[in-house]
Amino acid sequence: xxxxxxxxxxxxxxxxxxxxxxGPDGLWAGVRRGQPATxxxxxxxxxxxxxxxxxxxxxxxxxxxxxxxxxxxxxxxAQLAVVVSRMAVEDSGLRLDAVCRDDVAIYxxxxxxxxxxxxxxxxxxxxxxxxxxEPLLALAVFGGAAASNVAIELDLRGPAVGNANSCASGAIAxxxxxxxxxxxxxxxxxAGGVEAPLAPLTFGAFALIKAMSTxxxxxxxxxxxxDRHRDGFVMGEGAAVLVLEEREHALVRGARAYAEVLGYGxxxxxxxxxxxxxxxxxxxxxxxxxxxxxxxxxxxLYYVNAHATGTPLGDAAEALAISLALGPDVAxxxxxxxKGLYGHPLGASGAIEAAITALVIDRGWLPPTxxxxxxxxxCALAHVPAGGTSAAVDIAMTNAFGxxxxxxxxxxxxxxxx
Numbered sequence: 001x002x003x004x005x006x007x008x009x010x011x012x013x014x015x016x017x018x019x020x021x022x023g024p025d026g027l028w029a030g031v032r033r034g035q036p037a038t039x040x041x042x043x044x045x046x047x048x049x050x051x052x053x054x055x056x057x058x059x060x061x062x063x064x065x066x067x068x069x070x071x072x073x074x075x076x077x078a079q080l081a082v083v084v085s086r087m088a089v090e091d092s093g094l095r096l097d098a099v100c101r102d103d104v105a106i107y108x109x110x111x112x113x114x115x116x117x118x119x120x121x122x123x124x125x126x127x128x129x130x131x132x133x134e135p136l137l138a139l140a141v142f143g144g145a146a147a148s149n150v151a152i153e154l155d156l157r158g159p160a161v162g163n164a165n166s167c168a169s170g171a172i173a174x175x176x177x178x179x180x181x182x183x184x185x186x187x188x189x190x191a192g193g194v195e196a197p198l199a200p201l202t203f204g205a206f207a208l209i210k211a212m213s214t215x216x217x218x219x220x221x222x223x224x225x226x227d228r229h230r231d232g233f234v235m236g237e238g239a240a241v242l243v244l245e246e247r248e249h250a251l252v253r254g255a256r257a258y259a260e261v262l263g264y265g266x267x268x269x270x271x272x273x274x275x276x277x278x279x280x281x282x283x284x285x286x287x288x289x290x291x292x293x294x295x296x297x298x299x300x301l302y303y304v305n306a307h308a309t310g311t312p313l314g315d316a317a318e319a320l321a322i323s324l325a326l327g328p329d330v331a332x333x334x335x336x337x338x339k340g341l342y343g344h345p346l347g348a349s350g351a352i353e354a355a356i357t358a359l360v361i362d363r364g365w366l367p368p369t370x371x372x373x374x375x376x377x378x379c380a381l382a383h384v385p386a387g388g389t390s391a392a393v394d395i396a397m398t399n400a401f402g403x404x405x406x407x408x409x410x411x412x413x414x415x416x417x418x
Contacts, residue, residue: 009181010257010415012250013092013243014355015084015192019055019236019342024091024258027240027352028359031367034388036220036341038234044200051212053219054198055236055343073136074149075117076196080239081108081146082153085190089154092243093255094188096154105158105189107177108147108241109169111347111402113162114140116199146194158186164347166402167307168266169193170240171350171410175264177244178410187249192241192351203235209274211311223344224371225308225337226315226379233309236343240351242358257415259358262296262395265289269405276314276401280321286407287325287397294411296395298326301333303366303391305357305398306381308337309344318399319379334391336384340370350400350408357398357412366391 016022019037020030030037037055046052062071062079065086071079085106089096096104117134118141124132139145144162151160159180165172170193177191197203206212213232215222224230250257265286269277276283291297304326307318315337323330338356345352360366366384375383393414400408 006182007184008247009178009244009261010247010250011242011259011261011358012245012255012257013088013094014258014358015086015088015091016240016352016355017057017060017080017084018238018352019057022059023087024359027355028363030341031338031356034341034370036223036370038219038222038343040219043198049204049207050214051207051232052216053213053222053234055234056198057237075114075140077110077114077117077194078140078145078149080196081194082149084192084239084241085150085154088190088241088243094243099188101155102157103187104156105177105180105186106147106150106156106160107173107189107191108150109163109165109173109193109347110143110146110195111164111166111169112195112197112202113143113164114145116196116202117141119199119201150190165406166404167346168350168400168402168406168408169347171354171398171400171408172266174242174351174354175266175408175410178261178264181244181246187246189244190241191244192239193348194239195345195348196237197235197346198237206235213310221371223310223340225310225340225369226319226376226383227372228374228376230310230312230315232311233339234343236345238342238345238348238352240348240355242355258362259412260415261410262413263290263292263294263411265293265409267407269407271405273404276317277405278317280317280324283318283321283401283407284324287321287399287409290397290409290411296411298329298333300395301326301397302393303360303396304333304335305353305396306335306337307399307401308369309339314401316378318401319381322381331382333382334366334384335381336367336369338367353398353400354410357396361393361396361412361414364390364392
């Protein structure tokens with residue numbers, strides 16, 4: 001495989017279900033609207049926790065997409081995975097009956113997988129014994145469940161890979177799928193991230209480590225990336241899958257592309273399970289690796305979509321890393337973080353933000369950072385102005401970082417008519 005000439009990879013389809021909208025148009029409309037979806041948690045009583053706000057998906061009924069029998073056999077995590085994958089394929093115009101199904105891969109990331117479903121089943125077990133537990137529990141909780149269910153649903157026989165690299169999972173899935181296609185391992189891949197973490201113990205575990213915002217009286221302002229008054233992330237749920245396709249394969253079938261994937265970089269801080277490396281060195285190296293694979297430099301970037309969760313340490317470390325990676329060009333490259341709108345859906349966030357970045361390139365508009373009213377001097381970047389701005393974007397970067405020191409960066413570019 002190493003002797004083959006590297007191939008170009010384009011994004012020809014987007015599937016998304018998020019708190020601000022679904023599908024490529026719904027997601028983009030939510031970004032343009034700029035109204036945060038954060039509110040007090042309604043799925044369970046959050047009163048015991050110091051953090052009581054989240055970004056929930058309101059309009060997702062699996063029966064709108066799946067027959068009742070199939071929907072019953074999947075937990076929410078797997079339902080989201082299957083639905084957004086089908087949505088992405090439909091958006092791409094790809095006819096699966098016209099391609100070699102052995103040549104289509106699935107790469108999906110999730111920080112927690114089916115843990116929320118397992119939590120609910122554990123409550124049943126404690127209350128009523130093992131006979132009350134859903135028999136399919138064992139098939140729902142393993143990390144590869146989403147990718148496996150998508151493979152079964154769509155009859156796809158290429159590699160079906162699930163990763164659990166915390167909040168970098170979705171971006172890593174896209175990067176690894178990009179590499180697979182680039183080097184000839186597949187012609188098409190469904191790649192992205194899925195997260196359905198809103199259950200009491202799961203939510204409470206993050207509240208215990210004081211990672212989440214306590215802005216309970218003003219939920220819409222709780223997610224404040226890069227702001228001086230930020231106090232933690234807002235947990236969200238969501239899913240996004242991109243159809244990645246070898247460029248010639250896409251051209252032959254007359255597909256339209258949103259963007260081209262140009263580079264991917266992944267590193268680890270090797271420092272701490274929750275705190276980022278203060279120097280930002282390894283996050284910066286992930287960015288530089290992604291740029292190097294694309295044969296680009298920081299001066300070539302038109303926009304950076306930051307990971308920007310709204311945690312005091314994380315945002316400052318990322319701002320430093322962006323400065324290290326871009327050097328003098330950091331003063332002119334616009335940067336924004338979009339999690340203030342839809343929260344932080346953990347392993348899905350990198351995929352949602354890759355989708356947003358592809359749409360930025362396709363539609364020529366830079367989103368602002370929601371709730372950035374008092375920029376933190378420790379996060380001195382060229383922030384996109386409030387209200388957003390129209391701009392032709394040829395090259396953009398999106399970052400995703402996670403617990404355990406996982407760092408991932410993707411560089412996307414204009415599809416050049418593919």
